[in-house]
Amino acid sequence: MFTGIVEELGTIAEVLDQGDAIRLTVQAETVLEGTGLGDSISVNGCCLTVSELGEDRWTADLMQETLDKTSLRGVAPGNRVNLERAVTVDKRLGGHIVQGHVDGVGEVLSRTPSEHWDVVEISLPGDLDRYLVDKGSITVDGVSLTVVEVREDSFTVSLIPETLARTTLGSRRVGDLVNLEADVIAKHVEKLLGAYAPNRTPTSTHTPDSDEEE
Known part of the structure; x- marks a missing residue:
């Protein structure tokens, strides 16, 4: 979970195209403090898992679903990105509850x-x-x-x-x-x-009502 309070502007260092996925390497400083393999970092609002760590950079694997549903499919080396580490229980919730799941x-x-x-x-x-x-x-x-x-x-x-x-x-x-x-x-x-609303089908994040009119 995140708060939507950006900790640092990182820089895309490398984008490795793997066909149906990419490996994204981001140069950063602040978000690497206390971060380990498997931890979560939000990149432009998308929750990614740290798969590799270096002194001033980290790497994540982005699958096809992420590329299809987010703007990260268009990132290139040199682009700046918003970074935030997952919130801990001892931190202030300065923004609001953010999951890092792009809608x-x-x-x-x-x-x-x-x-x-x-x-x-x-x-x-x-x-x-x-x-x-x-x-x-x-x-x-x-x-x-x-x-x-x-x-x-x-x-x-x-x-x-x-x-x-x-x-x-x-x-x-x-x-x-x-x-x-x-x-x-x-x-x-x-x-x-x-479930209690007449003539309305419950929805989820990924399955909006097909017959709903706004």
Whole structure:
């Protein structure tokens, strides 16, 4: 589990194409402290397992499912990525409960800069809009953010200077793809109440209602 508070900006050092998988090596410092083989690190919001460790880098194996469902399929050496170690029980939950399980990929539609913050609009896959509410939580590329406004097929967030400086969201441009994870509490509530709702089939994270209209 993660909190959506990015600890460090890492750099993709190597991408080894294995056909139906890749081995991803990331150069980092902070997230290597206290990390061992088999531990979890969030990369742009995607939970990956450490398979190799070096002095200033670590490696993970990404299977086809990860490549199909996340923006990590497009990473290349030199790219910066948001990194966070799995949270421990003695840490403050500064963001919200994040699993590192990407629900969908959105596209940056617009950026509106202000003197002290940027308002960013991101497209929203149709099966995720039911989980978002104004002033609710959303994870974008591993960053815990507050939803400003939910629109018909998109949503907006405001990025403060700290977020702009310490995460990749400061450099995301219109057209860039970002990993999205909805609030897990909303998904659990939907499934629990689904059995009692008339004319509605309970859903899971991976099997949205095919006949549901928003």
